[in-house]
Amino acid sequence: MTTYQRRVLIVAILASFISFLDGTVINVALPAIERELGGGLAGQQWVVDAYLITLTAVILLAGSLSDAYGRRRVIFWGLIGFGGASVLCAIAPTDEFLIVSRGIQGIAGALLVPSSLAIIISNFDGPKRARAIGQWTAWTSTAFLAGPLLGGVLVDFASWRLVFAINVIPIALTLWLLRGIHVEPPKPVKPQIDYRGAVLGVFGVGLPVFALIEQQRLGWGNPVVWGAMVIGVLAFAGFIWNERHVKQPMLPLSLFAVRNFWVGNLATVFIYAGLSLGNFLLTIFLQQVAGYSATEAGLASLPSTIISISLSTLFGTLAGKYGSRWFMAAGPVIGAVGWVLLSQVTPEANYLTQVVPGTVVFSLGLVMTVAPLTAAVLGAIDPERAGIASAVNNAVSRVAGLVATAAAALIVGDALTTGGFSRGAITTAILLVAGGVVSAIGIQNAKRPAKV
Template sequence: MTREQRLVLAIAILGSFVSFLDGTLANVALPAIRAELGGGLSAQQWIVDAYLITLGALILIAGALSDVFGRIGVFRAGLIGFGITSAAIALAPSVELLIVFRALQGAAGALLVPSSLALIMANFRDAAQARAIGSWTGWTSVASLAGPVIGGGFIDLLSWRAAFAINLVPIAVALVLMSRLAQRDVRRAGAAVDFPSAFLVVAGLGGVVFALIEQGNFGWSHPGIWGPLTVGAVALGLFGWRQTRVDHPIMPISLFRARNFSWGNVATVFVYAALYLSGFLIVVYLQQSAGFGATAAGLALIPSSIAMILLSSTIGKLAGRFGPRPFMTAGPLLMGAGFLLMLMITDPLNYWTQLLPGAVAFGLGLAITVAPLTSAILGAVDTARSGIASAVNNAVSRIAGLVAVALVGLIVGARLDLAGLHRGLVVCAALSIIGGVVSWIGIRRQPVGSHSAG
């Protein structure tokens, strides 16, 4: 790699790292936040999902913003906004304000992921691009998996507030590195931002998720539940309709004409729903029911992080050589096997015999899946559309996660006990296996240098 390419890759990894990190760091902080600020299971779901709602919805508009204003400028704005909102979360005096700040943090995070991947796609080609994506997906996936570890350490040694404030360090480093970039920002001629569509998708997701989370408190027959659910469903329907009518849609339907893009996003729904749901269930259960401290709970899934670090780059290269289909099939199936192995968990829990074998299988499966999945989806579209393509895929993964977390109450009941954990793990296994089957049916090897959608 050239000096400029090394800088781009480091900046892309650092910026996305904090976004992915905070997506899961909150899981391990939930019991400590509840002890200090109050709130039950629904408040815990909101702390996770407030971030995912704005992140998942606004990632779509962030891709268009990158095309209009330039990837570098949008990325820099995301870094600054993420730093400010992280500091606000660390100082939050109530759980209600914390949830508001998490939503704002998700909006800032939405500016980071599409711009970072678009920077990589613009600066790397062919085999080098596959390796760079492998490194990016490896480290960003490690961020998701390491969030509970890093958060747990800060919570046990200092406080949950310090766990969120630590974001300021990688953000500062990334901003310094950006000042050393030699390249100029790139804007796409004729690009525009569809703000009404962004409003519709935020309102739609917000209404649906509100109903799913709060139905346990009010019941489905309550107007405070079916009202927001209806409004959300209508807003999402209008969003889909609008994407076929406007000149500059934030989710271009034409992208889905590419086979690997459309099938890859379907696989993303199932794989990432399983990933987010399992992260919430396992980390919270270990602390609130199994008696683990925050650090121990965070370390429980460390085999997954190790597998991602050691294997992602290699898997990315192999997928570039042999195609993504075998990896996107075998990986989710192995993830599903890992969740089924975790059904050995009993009360009291023995980590080494009951949780570790499943964690290892899950980590290996995830490492085999992520880089080929990203390469298959982005490789199916023209490089000029990589920003919006990555935005759509990242939105799909976050929306799948936020819906999965919103369904926790329906899956486990009012309290996350051992029986509820087992039900959740079965759901995670089923989601993963479906993701593997979808990949086998739909994914095909993409000829080097060819794209199906522009």
């Protein structure tokens, strides 16, 4: 890795880390925010959901902008927007002001996520690319460990407002490092924004995400929920029609003619649905049934984070050397074994004998999967389209997770019990195995990026 490539990788890691950190750090600050600004439970939910909805809704447009105008430029404006929104969150005088500011943060975060991976794809090739993706995965995973711990310290010993204000420090560092990244040369043909596709895409992704989130609070019978879902589905259908007929589409549908891209995204649906369902149920079970404190439940994810940090680079390197196929096939199956072990947990959920073994096995399977999956999906596409390709994969993983979480009640019932958790853990294992089977059958090694 050259000095320049190392700088690119650090920028990519920091840009993603900032976005991921803010998605995890907020949860521990919610009680303190509610005590000062009010808003009740609905207000706390919207402080979280406003960020998630806008990030997911805008991410396809952000990936398209990254391909059209360059990764460096999009990352720059994403950092500026995220920093400004963070300051607004830190000084928020009311709950409503904070919710709007969080929505702005989500839009800026959408600019950071696909561009950070796209800038790696643009500057690395072959085995070095897979290794770099492994390092990106390893270091960005620290956000999931650092978020709750950092947030807890700031809330307990200072103020919840510092949870947002502290973003200014890594943003300033990333902006300084970004100065050393080459500006991409202008394209020979001036990019044209697919405005109709952009609007349809935002509503077609954003409204179903809104419905999936709000149904947990309002129920599917609420007209706001089912109305948003219906309008969103129609908008998404219009988006697909538009992309088929417009001259310069925001999302070229020819991407899905590339085998590893569509197979990798199909595997992503099963794998990330399983991850989201299992982790959601485990966190609730440990607190509501086993009687863990919030901190103790959070520490249950510690093995996963440590294993990811330790081994993601290794498996990224191995995938670059031997191909992603068998890592994507074996990893989810090993992860499924971990969830089968967790399905045997008793109401007491002894941490060392019942939680740790399943969590460690699952985490090993997960770390075998994530970096090779990312390398296979993005490595199949020409680097010029890496922004939109990354955005698609990110959107697929988020929507799959939301659908699985929304369906949790159908699996476990109205109230989570030990039996309900066991059914959820087995369902998680089945979803992971499905992802492994899809990968084993469909993923091909050593494919050159396709021009689309």
